[in-house]
Amino acid sequence: xxxxxxxxxxxxxxxxxxxxxxxxxxxxxxxxxxxxxxxxxxxxxxxxxxxxxxxxxxxxxxxxxxxxxxxxxxxxxxxxxxxxxxxxxxxxxxxxxxxxxxxxxxxxxxxxxxxxxxxxxxxxxxxxxxxxxxxxxxxxxxxxxxxxxxxxxxxxxxxxxxxxxxxxxxxxxxxxxxxxxxxxxxxxxxxxxxxxxxxxxxxxxxxxxxxxxxxxxxxxxxxxxxxxxxxxxxxxxxxxxxxxxxx
DNA sequence: AGGCCGATCCTCT
DNA sequence: GAGGATCGGCCTA
Numbered sequence: 527x528x529x530x531x532x533x534x535x536x537x538x539x540x541x542x543x544x545x546x547x548x549x550x551x552x553x554x555x556x557x558x559x560x561x562x563x564x565x566x567x568x569x570x571x572x573x574x575x576x577x578x579x580x581x582x583x584x585x586x587x588x589x590x591x592x593x594x595x596x597x598x599x600x601x602x603x604x605x606x607x608x609x610x611x612x613x614x615x616x617x618x619x620x621x622x623x624x625x626x627x628x629x630x631x632x633x634x635x636x637x638x639x640x641x642x643x644x645x646x647x648x649x650x651x652x653x654x655x656x657x658x659x660x661x662x663x664x665x666x667x668x669x670x671x672x673x674x675x676x677x678x679x680x681x682x683x684x685x686x687x688x689x690x691x692x693x694x695x696x697x698x699x700x701x702x703x704x705x706x707x708x709x710x711x712x713x714x715x716x717x718x719x720x721x722x723x724x725x726x727x728x729x730x731x732x733x734x735x736x737x738x739x740x741x742x743x744x745x746x747x748x749x750x751x752x753x754x755x756x757x758x759x760x761x762x763x764x765x766x767x768x769x770x771x772x773x
Numbered sequence: 774a775g776g777c778c779g780a781t782c783c784t785c786t
Numbered sequence: 787g788a789g790g791a792t793c794g795g796c797c798t799a
Binding site: 617 | 789790791792793
């Protein structure tokens with residue numbers, strides 16, 4: 527498969543070499559593209575992320591894996607920007623981050639939720655979910671305009687079905703078949719990579735900023751960013767936070 | 774819609 | 787040896 531068949535354009539390295547708390551909200555709306563084998567293509571739009579601050583930062587972030595400095599597990603975080611940091615958690619899930627900031631600084635963005643865009647059947651299979659039931663009506667999500675694409679031949683997903691595919695950091699890795707063994711350290715900005723971040727020109731507008739989910743330390747930092755009102759976002763429906771316009 | 778629970782194992786102390 | 791950037795099932799409401 528040639529790169530010409532992939533949606534959008536590869537992102538530039540400089541985009542990720544900035545402070546992580548600035549990069550994180552700007553990642554919303556970008557595509558995570560997964561190529562597998564000769565023909566399989568999966569893609570999802572990033573709708574929810576969290577920033578984790580490196581130990582160089584003025585604000586201490588005890589929730590970050592880099593908090594106590596480099597270890598064998600987190601060494602990728604201290605390397606160049608635009609690479610995947612994938613780790614295993616609770617013995618049964620993977621989480622994927624994108625490294626940010628110049629070499630030596632370990633700011634990282636955790637990907638928390640995707641809106642499925644391409645390869646929905648394969649995602650359902652990867653997740654061990656039944657192929658989405660057929661819906662008689664025109665895809666409700668697309669009709670309401672909440673979703674940008676989310677429909678392809680042979681798969682008509684309800685909002686609930688879409689949410690089950692890749693909403694949550696563990697779920698999105700399972701949906702795209704992302705593992706630590708195969709993908710930790712992969713360059714996301716290389717056209718030959720099995721995992722890429724791409725920009726198809728989607729314009730994110732209103733962003734909701736809240737506390738991060740599922741952590742004990744530094745729990746009050748406002749470092750979770752999601753597309754406001756997007757149904758594929760994970761976590762509690764109503765979460766306190768402030769709205770922010772991008773750019 | 775939200776809270777509690779168990780599964781399961783790697784990483785760092 | 788403790789605990790974790792989670793998930794899905796089951797419970798109450």
